[in-house]
Amino acid sequence: MRFEVGSALSIGAILFTVIIVAAMLIWVERRLLGLWQERLGPNRVGPFGLLQVVADMIKIFTKEDWVPPFADKFSFILAPPIIMVVILMSFSVIPFAPGVGVIDSDIGVLFVLAMASLGAYSVMLGGLASNNKYALLGSLRAAAQMVSYEVFMGISLLGVVALTGSFNLREIVLAQSDGWYVVPQFVGFVIFLIAGVAESHRLPFDIPEAEQEIVAGYHTEYSGMKFGMFFVGEYLGVLLISSLLVVLFCGGWLGPAFLPPIVWFALKTAFFIAFFILLRAAIPRPRYDQLMNYGWLFLLPLSLLNLLLTGAFILWQGGM
Amino acid sequence: MLRLIKDTLISQVVTLWRVFVHAFAKTDTVEYPDVQPQMAARWRGRIILSRDPDGEERCVACNLCAVACPVDCIALQKTEDEEGRWYPEFFRINFSRCIMCGFCEEACPTNAIQLTPDFEMAEYVRQDMVWEKEDLLINGTGKYHDYNFYRVAGKKIRGKDKGEALNEAPPVNVRSLLP
Numbered sequence: 001m002r003f004e005v006g007s008a009l010s011i012g013a014i015l016f017t018v019i020i021v022a023a024m025l026i027w028v029e030r031r032l033l034g035l036w037q038e039r040l041g042p043n044r045v046g047p048f049g050l051l052q053v054v055a056d057m058i059k060i061f062t063k064e065d066w067v068p069p070f071a072d073k074f075s076f077i078l079a080p081p082i083i084m085v086v087i088l089m090s091f092s093v094i095p096f097a098p099g100v101g102v103i104d105s106d107i108g109v110l111f112v113l114a115m116a117s118l119g120a121y122s123v124m125l126g127g128l129a130s131n132n133k134y135a136l137l138g139s140l141r142a143a144a145q146m147v148s149y150e151v152f153m154g155i156s157l158l159g160v161v162a163l164t165g166s167f168n169l170r171e172i173v174l175a176q177s178d179g180w181y182v183v184p185q186f187v188g189f190v191i192f193l194i195a196g197v198a199e200s201h202r203l204p205f206d207i208p209e210a211e212q213e214i215v216a217g218y219h220t221e222y223s224g225m226k227f228g229m230f231f232v233g234e235y236l237g238v239l240l241i242s243s244l245l246v247v248l249f250c251g252g253w254l255g256p257a258f259l260p261p262i263v264w265f266a267l268k269t270a271f272f273i274a275f276f277i278l279l280r281a282a283i284p285r286p287r288y289d290q291l292m293n294y295g296w297l298f299l300l301p302l303s304l305l306n307l308l309l310t311g312a313f314i315l316w317q318g319g320m
Numbered sequence: 321m322l323r324l325i326k327d328t329l330i331s332q333v334v335t336l337w338r339v340f341v342h343a344f345a346k347t348d349t350v351e352y353p354d355v356q357p358q359m360a361a362r363w364r365g366r367i368i369l370s371r372d373p374d375g376e377e378r379c380v381a382c383n384l385c386a387v388a389c390p391v392d393c394i395a396l397q398k399t400e401d402e403e404g405r406w407y408p409e410f411f412r413i414n415f416s417r418c419i420m421c422g423f424c425e426e427a428c429p430t431n432a433i434q435l436t437p438d439f440e441m442a443e444y445v446r447q448d449m450v451w452e453k454e455d456l457l458i459n460g461t462g463k464y465h466d467y468n469f470y471r472v473a474g475k476k477i478r479g480k481d482k483g484e485a486l487n488e489a490p491p492v493n494v495r496s497l498l499p
């Protein structure tokens with residue numbers, strides 16, 4: 001069995017790594033938040049607290065897995081796995097390194113966007129099925145936020161797609177061998193970053209689960225491993241957005257040859273994950289209407305302008 | 321437009337930078353069971369009953385501490401020995417109610433009851449939080465080394481009559497007309 005794109009070994013390794021890394025992010029986030037808040041964070045279980053994840057998992061698996069009697073049972077149970085499955089599916093088109101990946105799709109970018117849209121179902125179903133006013137409010141907010149931020153999340157990517165001339169993520173990485181897209185597409189990069197934070201509803205855009213306002217938002221009624229799936233799903237989202245930022249704007253696995261490509265990819269992704277956590281540590285949550293205004297009235301025109309200028313530049317260069 | 325960019329982007333970047341710089345600051349956390357914290361000398365922790373320099377109990381069972389206690393966690397009963405000294409027959413502090421406010425120490429006229437910097441008082445059984453006089457008494461003078469109530473007070477005990485205390489004049493016979 002050879003280690004190439006689409007081989008069983010490759011798929012297994014990627015699935016395993018992605019889930020383990022997403023679970024470890026629980027520990028990483030708490031340690032980093034501690035670092036930036038002049039605390040220590042969890043450091044008791046195992047060396048540097050690395051086994052905190054194991055302790056958390058034991059806790060979450062042994063908790064009572066309760067379905068409220070007033071909930072719509074089918075959708076209630078259906079909702080949490082959706083976000084896990086959908087985000088894990090998105091990882092299938094990510095090119096981790098030459099020869100490492102699940103599929104080499106010509107519509108990779110579209111696939112990721114489609115899967116991100118499906119992720120909204122998880123949050124909406126979870127909130128609706130809970131039959132709880134806080135959960136309903138949370139899922140309403142989540143639906144509005146995800147739908148509106150997806151619009152220019154897609155548009156901000158189109159500059160990259162236009163420069164490469166392909167939707168294939170692997171070709172997008174290869175096209176960056178003489179310069180990362182973060183330089184010519186800086187506006188697109190920033191917009192994608194902001195939209196990515198909103199898409200994975202992380203702080204400062206965690207309005208769907210704003211603890212101070214609506215308890216826990218759409219997962220108010222969830223407990224045990226169903227909550228755990230939402231929880232790990234959020235970290236999977238962080239991992240996905242970070243690796244997308246690396247692939248689309250920061251040259252994927254490309255880097256000086258003294259480190260293997262997969263290590264470059266991991267390092268760049270780790271940088272963006274740390275940045276996501278820094279965002280959480282630093283920036284307060286905006287109000288819901290501010291978020292919507294910011295999206296539709298500022299970021300959407302900006303991303304359209306970015307796309308327009310990129311297109312004009314390509315035409316002026318006489319390309320395509 | 322510039323104002324908007326300043327408010328939405330520049331200030332956020334500055335915030336991110338300032339929080340990031342905290343990574344190089346020293347952590348405030350004291351890893352308690354491994355590292356013992358330095359307690360202030362006046363820390364209000366476990367309550368003790370001290371003895372005077374002669375090794376006698378300082379407490380005279382005046383009940384002021386029990387009255388001052390806002391949570392009523394102190395219970396005691398006065399009794400008297402053959403020398404005429406007052407002392408508590410029992411002295412009981414319920415530490416599961418005590419809030420370490422230190423009012424008892426302030427109220428005490430003989431410096432008997434004192435709070436110490438010890439705070440490690442956890443118990444598995446709630447009843448073990450009730451401390452009797454034997455548990456509270458220490459073999460020392462606590463914070464005040466020279467103070468002895470019966471040496472400075474006018475109270476008459478065996479071996480020390482009225483007027484024989486420190487800084488005390490003998491009693492005046494008010495019925496006498498002699499100067």
